Each structure stands twice: as structure tokens, then as C-alpha cells.
Amino acid sequence: MTLESRDRWVRAAQGWEARAEQMARDTMPVSARLVELVRPQPGHTILDLAAGLGDTGFLAAELIQPGGTLITSDFAPEMLTAAQKRAPQNVDVRFKQIDLSTPIDIQAASIDGVLCRWGYMLLDDPEFALRETRRVLKQDAAVALAAWSGPDDNLWSAAPVRILQRRGILEPTPPGPGQFTWADPNVIEDTMATAGFLEPKVEAVNFVMRYEDVDDWWVAQTQMSTRTGDADAQLDFATRSDVLAELEEAAQPFTQPDDRLEIPARTWIATATA
Numbered sequence: 001m002t003l004e005s006r007d008r009w010v011r012a013a014q015g016w017e018a019r020a021e022q023m024a025r026d027t028m029p030v031s032a033r034l035v036e037l038v039r040p041q042p043g044h045t046i047l048d049l050a051a052g053l054g055d056t057g058f059l060a061a062e063l064i065q066p067g068g069t070l071i072t073s074d075f076a077p078e079m080l081t082a083a084q085k086r087a088p089q090n091v092d093v094r095f096k097q098i099d100l101s102t103p104i105d106i107q108a109a110s111i112d113g114v115l116c117r118w119g120y121m122l123l124d125d126p127e128f129a130l131r132e133t134r135r136v137l138k139q140d141a142a143v144a145l146a147a148w149s150g151p152d153d154n155l156w157s158a159a160p161v162r163i164l165q166r167r168g169i170l171e172p173t174p175p176g177p178g179q180f181t182w183a184d185p186n187v188i189e190d191t192m193a194t195a196g197f198l199e200p201k202v203e204a205v206n207f208v209m210r211y212e213d214v215d216d217w218w219v220a221q222t223q224m225s226t227r228t229g230d231a232d233a234q235l236d237f238a239t240r241s242d243v244l245a246e247l248e249e250a251a252q253p254f255t256q257p258d259d260r261l262e263i264p265a266r267t268w269i270a271t272a273t274a
């Protein structure tokens with residue numbers, strides 16, 4: 001599972017890099033809230049897990065100067081290479097390959113705050129990863145994580161998949177970990193508590209995903225999801241036209257007078273202390 005999953009994320013890295021500016025801009029409210037919750041201070045060591053292109057941790061990097069260190073981690077080396085290109089200058093950022101399905105190779109009780117945006121719910125055993133997170137955190141230090149709420153709250157991602165699934169181009173979503181596995185916030189709280197975290201709290205953050213037009217929306221999904229990208233690569237011209245026509249219909253409620261799209265997004269943000 002990890003190998004298949006890593007292969008997918010390795011392949012996705014290029015697409016994520018292509019969409020980096022849009023993602024960083026649109027998801028800024030989420031990063032900002034996560035960073036606020038770990039309360040970074042000068043001299044702190046902050047760990048960003050499943051960091052992708054690293055933007056959430058990079059937001060904390062300046063706040064821990066002077067003397068602080070940011071550790072940006074992911075299990076896909078290609079994500080880390082892309083993140084390196086986006087790292088702020090003049091701050092101490094270390095890049096480390098960490099696979100959250102294995103023990104974290106960091107000393108116990110050495111980290112002042114952990115960030116993980118849209119990572120844990122993708123794991124086969126998120127409780128194990130949270131236990132490891134707790135082990136590396138200093139006592140009373142915080143983890144702040146993001147996990148998507150349900151597909152109906154996130155049509156920017158769910159609508160294209162549904163169109164492909166209705167047409168039999170994509171398989172129905174397989175059981176097991178995925179984007180919406182933690183749509184129920186009770187699951188997040190329970191998993192954090194079972195992993196030993198104290199007083200987990202969950203809140204919602206609503207924000208907006210913005211696309212130039214329907215084509216841009218489609219391209220974004222094919223770039224950032226290998227499943228959608230692989231499906232798109234197999235479409236003949238006529239089928240792709242039909243899919244885009246359906247997407248255009250789905251886009252109507254979100255289409256602005258200048259054709260740009262503003263599609264609502266919603267995530268849970270959870271925090272707890274070690």
C-alpha cells in the first residue's frame with residue numbers, strides 16, 4: 001500500500017508544482033490557522049509532516065527566527081525537491097524524508113510544534129502516526145492538523161470525480177484511506193485521543209478554490225490527482241468534450257460574470273497538546 005501510494009505521490013509532485021501558486025494562495029487561510037495553533041516562537045523547532053510543497057511550514061519559518069529550525073518532511077522525495085525550490089531564504093529549513101507508516105526518526109520530546117495539513121487521513125494507520133507525532137513532541141507542545149470535511153462541502157474536488165465515476169471512467173471510490181476519510185470530525189477527535197493527545201479540539205475553516213475557467217478547473221484536477229490524470233489520458237476527444245460539458249454545468253453556481261470560478265471548500269482543523 002505504501003509503495004503504491006508513494007508511487008502515486010511521486011507522480012503527482014510535478015502537477016502539484018505546476019499548481020503551487022494557486023494552492024498556496026487559495027489555501028492560505030488554512031495554513032495561517034494551523035500555524036497560529038502551534039504558537040511558533042523564536043528558537044522553536046517545528047516539524048511539518050506530509051508537507052508536500054512545504055508552504056504551511058514555510059509560513060511558520062520566519063516566526064521561529066532567530067535560532068529556530070523548520071523540518072519539512074514528506075515520504076515522496078520529489079515533493080521535497082519541489083519544496084526546496086519554494087523554501088524561504090535566510091531561515092534554517094531542513095528537508096527530511098519521513099514515511100508516516102514507519103517510526104519517525106527524530107528524538108523523543110525534541111519538537112515544539114507539529115503541522116500536518118491533509119496528511120494523516122491518507123494513512124492506513126493514522127493512530128500509529130499520531131502516536132509517533134506525540135512521542136517526538138515536547139510535553140504540552142501542540143500538533144495542528146487539517147483533514148477535509150465531506151465531498152459535498154468540497155465540490156472543487158468531488159464534482160469532477162463524480163462525473164468520471166457516473167460514466168464508469170473511474171472506479172467507485174475504494175474503501176480505505178482517502179481524501180474524505182476524516183469527514184466525520186468525531187473520528188478525528190477519537191483518533192487523536194486514542195493516540196494519547198490531550199483535549200483534542202476540532203473547528204471548521206471555510207475558504208474558496210479559484211480557477212480561471214472550467215478548463216482550468218479540469219486541468220488542475222488532472223494535474224493534482226493521478227487517478228483523474230490517468231483517467232483523462234485515456235479519454236477520446238468526444239468523451240472529453242462530454243465530460244467538460246457536464247463539468248460546465250456543475251460549475252454554473254460558482255461561475256463569476258468574467259467566467260472565473262469560485263468554488264467553496266471546507267476543512268476541519270484539529271489541535272491537541274502532547
Ligand SMILES: C[S@@+](CC[C@H](N)C(=O)[O-])C[C@H]1O[C@@H](n2cnc3c(N)ncnc32)[C@H](O)[C@@H]1O
Nearest residue numbers: 009050051052074075076098099100101117118
Ligand atoms: C494532500 S497532500 C498535502 C500536501 C501538503 N501538506 C499541503 O497541504 O499542500 C498529501 C501529502 O502527503 C504525502 N504522504 C502521503 N502518504 C504519506 C506517508 N505515508 N508518509 C509521509 N507522507 C505521506 C504525499 O506525498 C503528499 O505530499
